[in-house]
Amino acid sequence: MQTLRFLITGGSQGIGAALVAQARQAGHQVVFTGRDAARIQQVATETGAHGLVADSAADADNARTVETCRATMGGIDVLVNNAAYGYIAEIGDIDVDQMRALFATNVFGVVDLTNRVVPMMKAQGGGDIVNLASTSGMKGGKGGTAYGGSKWAIRGITQCWQAELRPFGIRVIAICPSEVQTNWGGRTGRNNPNKLFAGDIAATILAGLAMPRRVLWTELAIFANNPWKED
Numbered sequence: 757m758q759t760l761r762f763l764i765t766g767g768s769q770g771i772g773a774a775l776v777a778q779a780r781q782a783g784h785q786v787v788f789t790g791r792d793a794a795r796i797q798q799v800a801t802e803t804g805a806h807g808l809v810a811d812s813a814a815d816a817d818n819a820r821t822v823e824t825c826r827a828t829m830g831g832i833d834v835l836v837n838n839a840a841y842g843y844i845a846e847i848g849d850i851d852v853d854q855m856r857a858l859f860a861t862n863v864f865g866v867v868d869l870t871n872r873v874v875p876m877m878k879a880q881g882g883g884d885i886v887n888l889a890s891t892s893g894m895k896g897g898k899g900g901t902a903y904g905g906s907k908w909a910i911r912g913i914t915q916c917w918q919a920e921l922r923p924f925g926i927r928v929i930a931i932c933p934s935e936v937q938t939n940w941g942g943r944t945g946r947n948n949p950n951k952l953f954a955g956d957i958a959a960t961i962l963a964g965l966a967m968p969r970r971v972l973w974t975e976l977a978i979f980a981n982n983p984w985k986e987d
């Protein structure tokens with residue numbers, strides 16, 4: 757695989773941090789974002805990637821992120837829209853302001869950042885956009901109005917962008933992991949060897965990107981093969 761210039765949102769922990777590390781190990785240039793300065797500094801030091809404190813719900817931060825990519829790497833070949841968080845509440849009990857805030861990060865932040873990156877990719881004649889959706893965006897479930905709704909939106913938006921960007925050589929991919937053992941939703945401390953780890957998702961994303969450029973892998977659901985196995 758040739759050396760590429762990655763922008764990864766939410767690279768300070770979890771799937772994003774695993775992807776920062778694996779992309780750097782493969783020799784790629786990486787700019788990544790997050791909100792927690794200490795975690796960002798740690799990932800940057802460990803990987804040699806360029807970390808940036810930037811809230812993807814803030815338009816001004818997204819503008820600064822793209823400018824940093826221009827300044828440090830000269831452009832962006834791969835945009836990974838990974839930053840997102842959860843809010844679980846059932847209808848009748850939803851705090852709509854919390855749901856609006858979640859959509860500002862999980863949906864509108866993705867649209868705003870990508871809106872700024874696509875003209876650059878069109879001008880350079882191609883690129884890849886990887887959108888982290890979820891199996892929560894493939895099947896509705898209890899408490900999933902806000903988070904599941906945001907991930908259904910990301911899958912639909914991904915299909916719109918595929919229709920718009922295929923003629924420009926820009927591939928848009930939706931990745932839909934099942935449960936991954938990260939700190940997502942404060943669920944720390946899980947270490948089940950049979951369930952998915954952040955590194956599994958990172959490796960799968962890099963495998964998708966390594967496909968011949970003729971190949972557009974539109975959407976991929978990722979499950980653990982045998983999560984019920986007793987060790």
Ligand SMILES: NC(=O)c1ccc[n+]([C@@H]2O[C@H](COP(=O)([O-])OP(=O)(O)OC[C@H]3O[C@@H](n4cnc5c(N)ncnc54)[C@H](OP(=O)(O)O)[C@@H]3O)[C@@H](O)[C@H]2O)c1
Nearest residue numbers: 766768769770771790791792811812839840890936938940
């Ligand atoms: N874990 C799962 O089971 C699972 C399953 C399916 C899909 N996913 C999706 O995979 C992606 C990564 O999830 P994860 O499990 O790795 O979550 P995680 O461990 O909670 O990490 C989330 C990352 O996103 C960043 N982030 C959140 N909101 C942000 C914002 N407004 N601006 C900038 N950065 C922000 C966090 O940064 P700070 O920590 O610095 O704030 C962190 O680096 C998400 O899109 C998630 O919805 C996860």
